[in-house]
Amino acid sequence: MAEMEDYLERHRIHDAPPSMFYIPNFISQEEETYILNKIPPKQWISLSHRRLQSLPARLTASNALIASIDLPDWLLKPAAQRITELGIFKDSPHGTVNHCLINEYLPGQGIMPHEDGSAYHPVVATVSLGSSVVLDVTEKANHEGTVNSDGRRSWRILQEPRSLLVTTGSAYTDTLHGIAEVKEDLDLRPETVANWDLLGNQESVIERGGRNERETRISLTFRDVLKVSKVGMKIFGKAKT
Numbered sequence: 511m512a513e514m515e516d517y518l519e520r521h522r523i524h525d526a527p528p529s530m531f532y533i534p535n536f537i538s539q540e541e542e543t544y545i546l547n548k549i550p551p552k553q554w555i556s557l558s559h560r561r562l563q564s565l566p567a568r569l570t571a572s573n574a575l576i577a578s579i580d581l582p583d584w585l586l587k588p589a590a591q592r593i594t595e596l597g598i599f600k601d602s603p604h605g606t607v608n609h610c611l612i613n614e615y616l617p618g619q620g621i622m623p624h625e626d627g628s629a630y631h632p633v634v635a636t637v638s639l640g641s642s643v644v645l646d647v648t649e650k651a652n653h654e655g656t657v658n659s660d661g662r663r664s665w666r667i668l669q670e671p672r673s674l675l676v677t678t679g680s681a682y683t684d685t686l687h688g689i690a691e692v693k694e695d696l697d698l699r700p701e702t703v704a705n706w707d708l709l710g711n712q713e714s715v716i717e718r719g720g721r722n723e724r725e726t727r728i729s730l731t732f733r734d735v736l737k738v739s740k741v742g743m744k745i746f747g748k749a750k751t
């Protein structure tokens with residue numbers, strides 16, 4: 511247990527709001543290919559700037575997960591299981607993750623700055639697949655000693671394929687996160703990338719002159735939805751008896 515805490519602590523992004531953790535190569539290339547091949551090709555919900563899947567089900571209007579089924583095995587093993595082993599969900603209502611949002615971004619696509627909100631226990635674990643991308647994190651409130659022209663501090667997190675990003679604490683509650691709609695991320699260097707020291711492959715960023723040409727990226731965002739109703743299951747059970 512203490513070992514796992516040390517492990518996580520070594521992956522803390524010091525130059526970011528508390529608390530964010532970045533683990534490169536969280537899954538292997540084989541595991542990445544396995545997951546990508548398992549994503550159901552016909553269940554995408556198309557939005558104007560990306561497409562997504564909500565597993566095991568979409569949340570209701572009141573943010574409840576009505577789940578008669580659990581997350582599928584291909585999300586549980588290895589990804590969700592390994593995330594739970596980190597201990598980051600030990601204080602969450604269900605002690606583990608029960609929901610995964612899958613987002614797909616083509617080059618030039620992104621997501622507007624937003625917060626994930628109160629439907630979830632305030633921990634999100636994001637596995638990145640396929641392409642590197644910069645996540646922009648901006649504090650919500652104005653703050654003294656700022657660097658942004660509008661008076662809010664911001665940080666750039668480079669998420670490499672197969673990495674894990676954990677967002678919790680005030681990073682979850684007091685910041686917005688978004689992905690710019692650009693085909694390449696520019697000016698990536700130790701001074702501009704908050705998690706530079708934790709990257710798995712700094713060399714490839716340097717070799718490309720600090721440019722990241724985006725390819726198709728798929729993110730898996732694992733969370734614990736607070737409100738879970740097994741009503742679907744119960745009705746089914748009743749009907750059978």
Ligand SMILES: O=C(O)CCC(=O)C(=O)O
Pocket residue numbers: 611613621626636645687729731
């Ligand atoms: O793709 C990502 O890394 C971010 C996705 C996200 O912010 C969300 O699903 O709420």
Ligand SMILES: [Fe+2]
Pocket residue numbers: 624625626687
């Ligand atoms: Fe989000």
